[in-house]
Amino acid sequence: MKSKSGIELNIWISGTEGSGKTSFLLQNSFKAAVGSDQVLRYTKRYKYNNRLYSFKAVESSMSNPAQELLQECQAILICFNLSDRTSYDSVKEHITRIKEKAGPEAIYCLVATFNDVVDRPKISKQEVAYYCKMNNVEFADVSCLSGYNVKEPLMKIIKAYNQKYKLEENEISDRGLICISVGTMLGFFLIMVLLMMIKEWIFPKRLSADEM
Ligand SMILES: Nc1nc2c(ncn2[C@@H]2O[C@H](COP(=O)(O)OP(=O)(O)OP(=O)(O)O)[C@@H](O)[C@H]2O)c(=O)[nH]1
Numbered sequence: 001m002k003s004k005s006g007i008e009l010n011i012w013i014s015g016t017e018g019s020g021k022t023s024f025l026l027q028n029s030f031k032a033a034v035g036s037d038q039v040l041r042y043t044k045r046y047k048y049n050n051r052l053y054s055f056k057a058v059e060s061s062m063s064n065p066a067q068e069l070l071q072e073c074q075a076i077l078i079c080f081n082l083s084d085r086t087s088y089d090s091v092k093e094h095i096t097r098i099k100e101k102a103g104p105e106a107i108y109c110l111v112a113t114f115n116d117v118v119d120r121p122k123i124s125k126q127e128v129a130y131y132c133k134m135n136n137v138e139f140a141d142v143s144c145l146s147g148y149n150v151k152e153p154l155m156k157i158i159k160a161y162n163q164k165y166k167l168e169e170n171e172i173s174d175r176g177l178i179c180i181s182v183g184t185m186l187g188f189f190l191i192m193v194l195l196m197m198i199k200e201w202i203f204p205k206r207l208s209a210d211e212m
């Protein structure tokens, strides 16, 4: 949803129990928000490419559906534990059920948590990536413990949203603006020095009688 102050994005975050939904939101600096109901709500404001994104997230477990809110969400994040095969299998069924209830324009992102667990059963990233490609779902693997790659799912949502609604991607960022300003100032300074050197060369300073 585009507003004067930027883009407002409602996110629905779900997944298997203990798969890191809350940890993911907190790692991304979401703040818990007070709601009138029992639903877990979080908010975050994020500036990307000179545009402000206001996220409103709702956390829902697979059994406790805050599903009436699904329709209002532009993005749906589904977490599963990469070290737990059953977690991945149940999430695939979960996505199918969500797709029946969510709005047709919703963007989906599968978030594989527990990337840091070394000794884990084989759920290959290729397998997940293939499933996601076939089902038009974004994918990112993260560690909510170390913070590895935790921004990636949000970036994927932003990029998919911008692409869907044909929003310009190439706006100049704040850092870009600083670089351009510093570059312009440096260029101006160099031109001034050059002009002074040329002036000295064309009109050399005459030595006064005292200096001779
Ligand atoms: N090693 C590791 N631990 C994680 C990761 N993500 C979450 N945890 C741990 O897993 C536990 C559950 O994390 P939560 O963020 O509460 O998971 P949740 O999905 O919100 O849980 P429920 O809301 O109860 O369904 C906590 O002890 C976290 O520290 C991760 O990526 N790696």
Ligand SMILES: [Mg+2]
Residues within 6 Å of the ligand: 021, 022, 023, 059
């Ligand atoms: Mg939680």
